[in-house]
Amino acid sequence: MTDISRTEPASRPFGDRFRDALPKLVLSPSVAMVAIFVYGFIAFTLYLSFSDSRVLPSYNLVGWKNYEFLFRIRAWDTAVTNLVIFGTLYIAICCALGLLLAILLDQKIRAEGFIRTVYLYPMALSFIVTGVAWKWFLDPGIGLEAVMRGWGWESFRFDWIKDSDMAIYTIVIAAVWQTSGFVMAMFLAGLRGIDGEILKAAQIDGASTFSLYRRIVIPQLRPAFMSAFVVLAHMAIKSYDLVVALTGGGPGNATEVPATFMYSYTFTRNQMGIGAASAVIMLMTIAAIIVPYLWSELREKK
Amino acid sequence: MATAPTSRFITAGTGDPTQPRAKGPRLSAHLPRVILYALLTLFCIYYLLPLYVMVANSLKPLSEITAGGMMALPDAWTLAPWQSAWSTAQIGVEATGLRPYFINSLVMVIPAVAISTILGALNGYVLTKWHFRGATLIFGLLLFGCFIPFQMVLIPMARMLGLMGLSGTVPGLIFVHLVYGIGFSTLYFRNYYAAFPTELVRAAQIDGAGFFRIFWRILLPSSGPIAVVCIIWQFTNIWNDFLFGASFADFDSQPMTVALNNLVNSSTGVKEYNVHFAGALMAAAPTLLVYIVAGRFFVRGLMAGSVKG
Structure with a gap:
């Protein structure tokens, strides 16, 4: 004092x-x-994830046991394989389609606003709605296959959604439908940000349209590619709703993904410790993508 | 759906996808306009096809669908599937239709959106105009929270809601959406306010205006656009959520998405595809309406959640 x-x-x-x-x-x-x-x-x-929790949380630690178990469960193996297949195709197709649509739309198109609206509207829908629409559209009994046969193509077959080996690709189809317009908008924003002067100069120098895109435009879209990759990868890892609505993880567990695996092990199979371990692995995977990205974003502004 | 407007998608300059560009490369020399427009139309059909299937089939009797007429327009137009989906269809064990769940979703989404937007605006204001040590770190931690797989919080949240007496209730869902919505709304307002001239705030401070007065009189009046973006984003995300609804709602507090999934997957006996499509359109209607009315803000929300301040 x-x-x-x-x-x-x-x-x-x-x-x-x-x-x-x-x-x-x-x-x-x-x-x-x-x-x-x-x-x-x-x-x-x-x-x-390090405890012996079953129906209810337990505080009894058991070390790495849950993780050891997890990697021996065949359903987890399926889930991870499916995520790799789904994630790779989903990201690749969305990026390719998004880039194509953006370039096509960037040609002084009449009614561009309307077309953009059409390409992007699926983004406003719930994955459950998308799932319901595609579930019945791809259903061989009433959907595409039945319609094609009704039109006279008797041998037409498209029953991927009922086929254990192919069902995962139907999820790619529906997911690409929902998100590719969004990726288009990202690339369009990137395209619109490129300095017109550079392009004009290159054109005067005699660069062909093709090499203009390949050498100048697409390299300048790198940040848009980065963003698209991060957003799509993170959506792929978290995808749960679409799988539940479209295939329910089936046929059998052919379309199991980590998110559905975590849910069923935790809440219906009463293996909470294993469910928690699978959630931790999902988090680590997302963190490996997001943390470097956020780091570079937040540092840059200093 | 839950996506992420992380990035500064607009890095290569300040492109706005809604604004046409004056000059740029043209494919025209190689690609005749006819083919260009044909391609664009083809893709329009691709994106509109599922919507057409839903609308057309929700307006026809079931027999027309099962007879292989999914692609055709209805022969006998009918609104019966819509009536059934709204008020009499079997959801789980009760034949209530989707109406109670539509109301659940509304009751859930309105307060969750309102509160998370207000908190986001205040947070953005503090983080940009009242600098203190660790502000960037706090923002980074808030942001990372937007991206975690929510599977990571399901187990403790279920217990927490139990402790709070909110298990299986709509207020419980409001709380969950509020908690996990703050990150994004803070992101929006922070980036918006970062571009707002700090000199105005300092000048008002010198004139003796206090914390809330500055916010209320200086920042808020110019926050209209970002508030619309934030409200649309939160509304779309919360309305479309499935995981939290499926995990934390009881039968009578289910949101629309969960009820729709139950309608489609648990119906015993004959599958009433036309009713399913009508139900799907009901679940899609609010967000689709917002998109059609305020599409420009929706796109901006997807794009402009630019992390870069």
Whole structure:
């Protein structure tokens, strides 16, 4: 109490101190919520993945046992294989189709606004709606196959959705339908941002349209490719709704993906420890993609 | 669906996909306009086909669908599938139609969107105009929370809702959507306010305006566009959510997406495809309407969640 410099701040009116703290006070509920419900919960699930939890959480640690189990379960193997197939095709086709559509739309098209609206509307739908539409459209009994046969093409076959080996590709079809317009919009934004002067100069130098795209335009779209990759990869890993609505993980468990695996092991098979371990692996995979991306984004502005 | 407007998609300059460009390379020399338009039309058909299938088949009797007429327009037009889907179809064990679940979704989405948007605006304001140490770190941690696979929080959240007495209720779902919606709404407002002239804020401070007064009188009046973007984004995401609804709702608090999935997958006996399509269109209607009315803001929301401040 004898130290003047120390008593000085305390002697400031309460109103002042309150005012200084106000911004942080306003931010604090959100920070607290995220701290508990994101990071606290991540820690909790991480802990459970090392415990012998079955129906209910248990705090009894068992080391890496759940992870060892997980990698021996055939359904998990299927889920991971499916995710690799689905993710690769989904990202590749969305990017290729998105780029093609963006280039086609960037040719001073009449009614461009309308066409863009048509390409992008599936993005506004729920994956459940998309799943229902494609589930019946691809159903051999009433959908495409039945229609083609009705039109006279008697030998037409398209029963992938009922075929264990092919069903995963129907999920690619529906997912590409839903998201490719979005990727188109990303690339279109990228195209629109390219400096017209550079292109004009290259054209004057005699570059053909093809080499113009290959050597100048597409390399400049690298950031758009990066963004598209990150967004699509993260969507692929999280995809759950579409699989549930389209195939329900079937036939059998032919279209099981990590997200459906986690759900069924945790909530219907009462293997919470294994479910938690599978969630941790999903998180790690997404983190490996997102963290470097966020890092570079947030650092860049300094 | 839950996607991510992470990126600064617009890095290569400041392209806006909704604005045509003055000059640029033209394929025209190699690709006749006719073929160009034919290709574009073909893709229009591809994207519209499922919508056509849903609409056409929701307006015809079941017999026309099972007879292989999925692609045809209805012979005998009927609204019966819509009536059935809305008020009499069997959802799980009860024949209530989708109406109660549509209402559940509305009751869930409105407060969740409102609160997360307000909190996002305040957070964005604090993070950009009241600099303090660690602001970027806090923002990064908030952002990462948007991308985690929600499977990671399902188990503890189920327990937490139980402890809070909100298990299986609509308020419980509101709470969950609020918590996981804050990240994105903060992202939107932060990036928007980052471009807002800080000098105006400082000048108002010198004039003696307080924290809330500055927000209310200076930032909020110019926040219209980003508020629309944020509201549309949150509305679409929360309305379309399935995972949280399936995990945390009881039978009578299910949102629309979960009820639709039950309608389609658990119906015993004859599969009433026409009713399923009508139900799917009901679930799609609100977000589709928003998209048609405010498409420009929807696209901006997808694009402009640019992390880069």
